[in-house]
Amino acid sequence: xxxxxxxxxxxxxxxxxxxxxxxxxxxxxxxxxxxxxxxxxxxxxxxxxxxxxxxxxxxxxxxxxxxxxxxxxxxxxxxxxxxxxxxxxxxxxxxxxxxxxxxxxxxxxxxxxxx
Amino acid sequence: xxxxxxxxxxxxxxxxxxxxxxxxxxxxxxxxxxxxxxxxxxxxxxxxxxxxxxxxxxxxxxxxxxxxxxxxxxxxxxxxxxxxxxxxxxxxxxxxxxxxxxxxxxxxxxxxxxxxx
Numbered sequence: 321x322x323x324x325x326x327x328x329x330x331x332x333x334x335x336x337x338x339x340x341x342x343x344x345x346x347x348x349x350x351x352x353x354x355x356x357x358x359x360x361x362x363x364x365x366x367x368x369x370x371x372x373x374x375x376x377x378x379x380x381x382x383x384x385x386x387x388x389x390x391x392x393x394x395x396x397x398x399x400x401x402x403x404x405x406x407x408x409x410x411x412x413x414x415x416x417x418x419x420x421x422x423x424x425x426x427x428x429x430x431x432x433x434x435x
Numbered sequence: 436x437x438x439x440x441x442x443x444x445x446x447x448x449x450x451x452x453x454x455x456x457x458x459x460x461x462x463x464x465x466x467x468x469x470x471x472x473x474x475x476x477x478x479x480x481x482x483x484x485x486x487x488x489x490x491x492x493x494x495x496x497x498x499x500x501x502x503x504x505x506x507x508x509x510x511x512x513x514x515x516x517x518x519x520x521x522x523x524x525x526x527x528x529x530x531x532x533x534x535x536x537x538x539x540x541x542x543x544x545x546x547x548x549x550x551x552x
Contacts, residue, residue, distance in 0.1 A: 363441070422481055
């Protein structure tokens with residue numbers, strides 16, 4: 321079984337400050353890891369993914385995430401937050417061994433960036 | 436990039452009526468599409484996996500007679516909510532599995548908000 325945990329329901333950060341949205345995962349094999357962002361009444365937009373290679377993955381809108389195998393984490397980061405980054409963020413995992421596996425999503429973290 | 440559309444984006448219906456939601460992959464063929472349901476401030480819950488030309492696979496607890504899925508072509512899957520009730524009001528999101536070269540990524544539609552009065 322695979323699972324994802326996003327321990328924070330909400331993260332508050334001031335504009336211009338760095339932000340981190342946490343994600344930990346559990347899979348039996350090696351993971352494919354994804355971050356998605358959702359704006360109100362919209363579908364999910366892909367931010368970035370880790371498949372293999374460098375542990376630090378750079379994605380859209382200045383976001384990046386670091387894959388840490390020993391800690392089974394894939395935290396999302398951005399050096400300088402913008403008010404427009406305020407949205408709902410979802411981490412997702414899929415077991416690399418089984419391409420037929422569906423994505424499993426975390427519960428989501430609401431990011432609030434204040435001016 | 437791969438684009439997935441949903442229609443309608445928003446629908447309001449009376450209790451007891453049926454509502455059909457379409458999910459289309461616009462620039463790629465999707466042998467597999469997924470239907471998710473999202474309640475306010477909650478995560479996406481997978482309802483079913485739709486495979487072109489075969490019956491959908493439903494997740495535990497999802498009534499297949501209530502949520503009818505048809506994946507008649509490589510670019511279209513439909514979800515029909517039959518005899519809708521207020522508790523079916525939700526945000527429904529589909530996704531399509533991309534071409535094999537994209538590590539079987541899923542591309543998400545913009546969602547359909549269903550309100551049942």
